[in-house]
Amino acid sequence: MRRVESALDGATRLLLESARGASFEAVLLRAASGRTTLCVSIQAGCNAGCAFCATGRLGLRARLGLDDVLGQVVLGRRLAAAEGRHLRNLVFMGMGEPLFEEELLHAALARLVDPRGFGFGPRRVCVSTVGVPDAMVRLAARFPGVHQALSLHSAVPEVRAALIPTARAHELDALRDAVAEVARRTGGRVLVEVLLLAGRTDRPADEAALAAWLEGLPVHLNLIPYNPLAAAPALAPTPEPAARALAARFRARGVPTTLRRSLGADVAAACGTLAGAGPP
Numbered sequence: 001m002r003r004v005e006s007a008l009d010g011a012t013r014l015l016l017e018s019a020r021g022a023s024f025e026a027v028l029l030r031a032a033s034g035r036t037t038l039c040v041s042i043q044a045g046c047n048a049g050c051a052f053c054a055t056g057r058l059g060l061r062a063r064l065g066l067d068d069v070l071g072q073v074v075l076g077r078r079l080a081a082a083e084g085r086h087l088r089n090l091v092f093m094g095m096g097e098p099l100f101e102e103e104l105l106h107a108a109l110a111r112l113v114d115p116r117g118f119g120f121g122p123r124r125v126c127v128s129t130v131g132v133p134d135a136m137v138r139l140a141a142r143f144p145g146v147h148q149a150l151s152l153h154s155a156v157p158e159v160r161a162a163l164i165p166t167a168r169a170h171e172l173d174a175l176r177d178a179v180a181e182v183a184r185r186t187g188g189r190v191l192v193e194v195l196l197l198a199g200r201t202d203r204p205a206d207e208a209a210l211a212a213w214l215e216g217l218p219v220h221l222n223l224i225p226y227n228p229l230a231a232a233p234a235l236a237p238t239p240e241p242a243a244r245a246l247a248a249r250f251r252a253r254g255v256p257t258t259l260r261r262s263l264g265a266d267v268a269a270a271c272g273t274l275a276g277a278g279p280p
């Protein structure tokens with residue numbers, strides 16, 4: 001294991017090697033509130049190919065085993081404890097699409113939320129997906145306490161398909177139905193995440209389509225600032241004043257909305273930037 005510390009905001013990139021020798025990463029996040037979160041990877045690389053994501057550009061390097069996934073949590077706990085911190089939250093937002101590894105994900109979650117296992121409260125665990133409707137509902141059925149976050153990014157079909165190639169397989173209506181069903185089964189709000197890309201996801205037409213898609217759904221909207229990638233020069237972040245104004249307009253529509261802050265930007269640990277430098 002090699003670690004790279006952020007000088008900006010307390011994020012630590014953990015460069016790891018799987019049991020079979022593949023490089024992958026996890027990220028320990030220390031929020032200003034004192035909360036410690038581990039961003040867990042489910043694959044080494046990823047085959048979803050999202051246009052804005054450094055991991056997607058790697059392709060799927062290797063699949064991980066259960067020990068690789070749980071090993072990240074063991075390590076995260078140990079590192080946090082060495083600093084007098086308590087690893088409180090887990091987010092499956094690292095490398096890989098969790099619902100492409102459904103069996104592995106369920107096996108890991110079963111141990112993580114087992115009081116005789118790792119003992120995480122299900123509400124302390126969040127699984128982020130680009131959206132596989134049937135698998136989202138199965139996850140909610142087996143682990144109703146576990147939060148789900150849908151990386152929607154756009155409610156305009158052609159924009160979403162350009163950003164998330166695998167999105168072409170699933171209609172936005174089917175995703176909407178899945179979100180409603182997940183919320184019903186979990187009794188909580190589903191996180192819907194939208195990456196703020198200038199001229200792609202922040203235009204008036206994008207806002208209108210998103211507002212219509214969200215109408216009546218029990219969701220919390222997370223607007224996520226984009227971390228520019230050298231490999232994707234056509235994509236640029238929405239300027240911060242426009243991002244704040246967009247968040248305020250969704251709140252005014254009655255949609256609970258957070259404009260997120262991304263941790264770890266200086267060590268390539270922020271959302272969409274894990275690129276697998278790997279262990280030395």
Ligand code: SF4
Nearest residue numbers: 046048050053056096
């Ligand atoms: S955003 Fe997630 S699903 Fe998309 S390529 Fe990156 S790691 Fe894979």
